[in-house]
Amino acid sequence: MSTAESTTWWIRAYRIGFGVLGIVALLWIPLRNIDSATFSLTNYLSYFTIESNILTVVVLLIGGAVAPQNARWQSFRGAVALYMLITMVVYAVLLAEVDVMLNDKWINDVQHRILPLVMLGDWMLVAMTRRMRPTPLLIAQWLTFPLVYGVYTLIRGPFADWYPYPFLDPREQGYVSLVIGLVVLTVVFVVLAVAMASLGDVRARWRDRAPTT
Template sequence: MAVEPVFPSSGKRLFTALAALLGWAGLTIQLYLILHLRWTVDASLLGGLINFFSFFTVLTNTLVAVVLTCALNLRSSRGQRFFLQPWVSSGIAVSILVVGLAYSLLLRHLWHPQGWQFVADELLHDVMPLLFLVYWWCCVPKGRLGLRHVAGWMLYPLLYFAYVLLRGHVLGLYPYPFVDVDKLGYAQAFVNALGILAGFVLVALGIVGLDRWLGRRRA
């Protein structure tokens, strides 16, 4: 059942606006870097755009930026009401937290970005997960989540993994080394994906538990 969105007060609204700005800034910088690199090597810009949206990090940060923008109540719409439903915003909170945790545990040691790439990297993997968690804690209505929502949230990473396998089979390109079938084989790629899914479920259960606890306190 849909619920009416609750918009932040003045102080929270300022925080939400800043978080939204940083979210869109990180995505814009990353998109520019990808397209600029492809331009310099005379590669397809459309291919760069497709590659950009093939990362779970980018997709999830886009959802985060959309929620934060909707929370500013700049324009009332059906899409706004959808994204501001507690179960939707909470599912996105789970996903962005997994982005931050997975990057820190599995990917950070693999490269050392410099310059604007470092800025984009920090915004997308470190800053936005923390900012969106604060937004979720302070601005999303609590006490409305249940275990059934965890199953629904799992569809997002599962569908993404299916897309990654299909794209990799067709193009031979995988966005993350832990699901690179060409190097690891299907068995190890599935084991790695199941491990990340298990982490996703643990984070989701933590969010549901926090939601219930905060809901009782605020009641």
């Protein structure tokens, strides 16, 4: 797939379509609970799922409207695809049976399954002018946001007396278990980041490796 093909109308159309779906899913719970005394917009926005979905909407809508091709944008696009992959994997492994404020099945499906798969497919199959390489600098840049999110959550938690996810809550598991769990998650995130960088525009990688005749 050439760079010109990467901005064809149908690619722009599905990006905008899924971007609009993401907006609806993000607004559904706050609008439904606007008069609820127990609903906290700050807590809602403090979920990694919500933040990664907000970034996804930005990427999809901009990608649909103008489809940037510069390296900085492609790196940002890859980072957001990584965050959505993290969202999908962590939810499936650790949070499927946990109440994370998303009781509507369709919202759960959109934010934890559909949009992550859309971002993963878009990253793997839509051509780039220059493919990403899994360099230590790129991996460090991509993982800065999850690191900052973790620090923010652990600092805010004691003041708000609230943590978005059980594996980030030291009140019952203690700090030793918390640190061990975070180390394991960090290793998993690094592996996912390397895989994501390696899989960008995978069709071009296959084409480059094909033997010439």
